Amino acid sequence: MKLSGAEIFIECLKREKVDTIFGYPGGVVLNIFDLLYDNKEIRLILTRHEQGAVHAADGYARASGKPGVVLVTSGPGATNTVTGIANAYMDSTPLVVFSGQVPTPLIGNDAFQEADIVGITRPCTKYNFLVKDVSELARIVREAFYIATTGRPGPVLIDLPKDVTSGKADFMWPEKVHMRSYNPKYEGNRWMITQAAHEIAKAKKAVILAGGGVIHSGGHKELKELAEHTHIPVTMTLMGLGGFPGTHSLSLGMLGMHGTYYANMAIQNSDLIIAIGARFDDRVTGKVDTFAPHAKIIHVDIDPTSIRKNVRVDVPIVGDVKLVLRDMLKILKETGKAQWGEIRKSWLKQIDSWKKERPLVYYKDDFVIKPQFVVEKIYEITRGDAIITTEVGQNQMWAAQFFKFDRPRTLLSSGGLGTMGYGFPAAIGAQIAFPDKLVIDIAGDGSIQMNIQELATAVINKLPVKVAILNNQYLGMVRQWQELFFRERYSYSHLDISPDFVKVAEAYGAVGFRATKPSEVEPVIKEAIKIKKAVFMDFRVYWKEKVYPMVPAGAAIDQMIFEEEEKKPEKKLKAVK
């Protein structure tokens, strides 16, 4: 029996066990939308902007580990997805994005709402397809899901011309995918892993640097076992947070530009770095040629291009983190160096004294709310049992510093692209994946306005997401740089007029709270959590607070600057509306 392209689309999603997609309709995808109208197995979450749809799918994917699926129309619908796709590409989120396209005979004619989305997204997708014939559709969808979810995951786009969705073909679902040009490698090279084990046994001052790959591969248990077995401390990139318990005594927290003093010191003084699923972003390494000058580097990554892209590597291991760590542990246990604790003793002592010397701190204040205080309170009240998303800027760094992530997939943050406007739709996606979990977006007053329209999506779908706006009335991270490096010339970083976020929430049918004093922070958070509805919390925080420690751009990561001790907020606070 022949099916239409639209029917094949639905059939394929069922085979891929997709029950939720995110999207927005338009002319060329109406054949599909018509089928979704009374389809009981697939639910479409109508966002209010296509960027929101992609970020929501991304949040859904990061929280659940399943691929996120998006359906949008051609032209502007498709171009609106580009930021979301680029964001997913940088952070290796598995997505399959379907964009409608004008009918094949019109492609290339500058037809109404035509955009060359395959051309536009070529550099920011793992792969993309233009379906030219309905008979290819099932195979392409199969391949798209396969490519998106295997190897180093990433977004895949399928461009679906209108006549392909209306054309008919036999439905043939390929059970197996065979692509001669794409064969991701999972098992690490045995010999290299043995080399790595040798280095680990030899090293006196080893550090594990864990990245997002730990979370993608589900290798967090193996990582913990490795760290505990060998007594090696673990620092994480932003993407790696939650890959190792933040409350563990071997955790050094995040490293890099706003990393902890002790993480950066440990890296710079180490004799061995075991980098696991991390790609040595410049926010992590600081000035590359000053990075970890005394260390040998073992680098485990599923993507060969990550290895030796930015830093020299002594033991490269291409493979899946979970499997490589499993093999590494086996070898380490067989060679049976029993005295691990003994070997690491003085190193761990050194790290302890760095921890004591300069712990992660901020200065509390009785009268103005410190943003870190809000994050800390959220952590205390939830006891860490929440999915946290962030926007970008200071809010993101404070969330990374002051919330301790013990489990993988509990921090969803835009790392590689640094996309303001990611956190809120991502929270919506995460809440859809986990209706019963507490999901909180730690936001900035600037970022939240980049996808604030998604409040409608949250309200209509009865999603009780919470948004904690650290409202400093500034594009705070920009302001911080201007304060420190541009003689306090706050060029276009002041958000003179922001809307009244409480009223905005109410206008959308959500709930809004405001806290202007430290004493109001806890009650607001508790109340917000109690309410089973979407809530905006407007925390009026001290506008001049900065994220510390900080490594200035282009410096070595042990060249940190710190908040001057006991520095009190100036008397002249900006008038709060």
Next chain:
Amino acid sequence: MRHTISVLVENKFGVLSRISGLFSGRGYNIESLTVGETIDPQISIMTIVTTGDDQIIEQITKQLNKLIDVIKVTDMTELDHVEREMVLVKVSPKQEDKAEVLRLAEIFRGRIVDSGPTTYTLEITGDEKKIEAFIELVKPYGIKEFARTGKVAISREGVKKK
């Protein structure tokens, strides 16, 4: 250093743009790029001449391999291999120089593929040095146009270069 990289790719729409996009997006050089079919019409072969230090060349080959449509990447520079390039040169020598130009073409085992009232079009095939030498020699006689194909390369049987 200069490398000649040979890439087997799926003969699909958009592949060339994926490859050239990779080079431009990451700021790698392309000195020349040729594409053609192989015996299997579903597979094309590209020969790319590029320059970079070892680390860049390593990245280029890895990045090429990472592209979904790429089947195989071979850095010919590491192998014993043969390279050829072809050039078509249209020269317009003065009457008294015509014989000399034709003699040069003969020495270089070129062919005359077209001739007009004032011009000859010559075809020369060879490695880069030969082509460049030829061009230098005929330049004084007046080159009106010329078109180079870019390099193609193929490995010799077996042996690794020492």
